[in-house]
Amino acid sequence: MKNQKPLDTESLRFKLHLFIRSKLAVVGLIFLLFVFGLVILGPSFSPYDPLAIDFAVKLNPPSKEHLLGTDNFGRDLMSRIFSGARYTLLAAFVSVLIGLFIGTPLGVLSGYLGKKTDLILMRIMDILLAFPPLLLAMAIVSGLGPSLVNASVAIGISYIPHFARMARSRAINVRSMEYVQAAVAVGAPRIRILLSHVLPNCLTPIIVQATVYTGYGILWVAGLSFIGLGAKLPTPEWGLMIAESRQYIISGEWWVTIFPGLFIMLGVTGFTLIGDGLREVLNPKLRVQ
């Protein structure tokens, strides 16, 4: 009989096991795979041209020809939702990338260097945090002009202080760790300490946050498009589709608003569940005993 090794709770295999054991995370993963499928292959899955107007089938309820029904221009709703996935999702990704790539370095620097750098950087972050995220995004978009790209830039900017704060609090912890002090003692250059000792050890909570914020990003993108500050007509962006068909809800044509919203929920739920799963895997304190 072979020697049984003690269970390595930090091994990738064990973490994978934890992730799969949490059923909700797997459900989230399935949702995300589906949504990613739409982002990549959406247009080829679409049975009709998402922009083709056909007044003969205007506002038709779901039927065999049009599985999810048609909108007020007779456009096939399923085609519009499938083809539109990439707009909403990519905009959410871009916003998180902006927050992540600007916020994290600022936070790490602020936490590691401390003193004046910290004071100044965090004051600026406080100013950004004093705005409600939606309002900051609204102000930025109205400055840059309404478009989907500008909406995601605006959301990205409003994410910066959140990532910076998270990175800063980690960096302050890491700074006093022995391996960092050892690196300082042997005279490693500061940039090297920051990049190869401090930064990697701050990443865990930031990855979780980035996942969850991508989900929220979908909501903000859709919200900005809903009030006319995001995608432009006739882009099949999900939030804009809901705004376009808003008035039909009180006359009973529910499918035009309900279906795009369900797909938004699918995407957000996916990211939220994955975020929860990752949090449990990456943070031993939360594990079920």
Next chain:
Amino acid sequence: MNLWQYLFRRILSTLPTVFGALVVMFILTRILPGDPALMVLGPAHSSPENIEQMRKVMGLDHSVPVQFFRYLGQLIQGDLGYSWHSGNPVVKELIMRFPATFELTSLSLLLMIFFGLPLGIIAGYYRNKAPDNIINGFTVLGISMPTFWLGLLLIYIFYFILDIAPPPMGRLSAEVTAPPVVTGLLLVDTLLNRDLSAFLSALHQLILPAVTLAFFNLAIIVRTLKADIIDILREDFIRTARAMGLSQKRILFKHALRNALLPTLTMLGTIYGSLLGGAILTEVVFSWPGVGMYAVESIQWLDYSGLQGFIIFYVLVFTMVNLLVDISYKVVDPRVQLD
């Protein structure tokens, strides 16, 4: 340190933030595309001379720094400028509209606390058992629903199908007369006017928007409280309480809840902030004449002063709420030192 000194220091320390917010916002609103003077005049009167004169009246002929200092000067006197698209001073417009937003966000907050606290406690107590899983499912749904979509869904179900909600248009049904304005809060004014049917109408109109707005943050509260309850139930003092044979109910409500409330209270400040933000979308869906709707209209009309006024107003409210939250710590947890 006594309370007044603390208050003074706290208010003083928020000034740089508010000033910074002012600068950022001023720059942002000055890079808005389009000419507000043209917007005010309309295409029919847009001769170059008219535009030139209008720009002078609106103070747009000065350089941006000069505009900024003039704005600051007015601000210190409590003047937020003139709202061109509504024809009222911004302060008047905000004061007129805030009661609608206040009513909406307050009822939402009450709903959140009323449902959020018990759900969070139950989920934490029955961790990984059926009640927790069901509540968890609801919170995930709550977080992933777009506010504006939930609003439309509720309108469809309760107005179109069940026909028990009023049409989603404003604060009062067209059939009842509005009470004379005393506080601006319709729920209060109708009662002062002893008009029960108007009170019921106002409440009726308020329910759907308030539920819509509460949903997202309810989920956040439940999640935070649950995590805290789980942590605290593992603490030594809980074990001691159990060992001493105290009842589960007493341990949960007397010992655990009191300690779990603190982090949840911290969240409330942030949550009120996101309520005001979420109120923007909810107000648009329900044609609710509050400050959020005003901000959206201001953007559409390129109304600088309207947008600026809303932002300053918001930053002030947000700062005040956070201050109140910090002070209320002391009530919940006497160990907290104000510093």
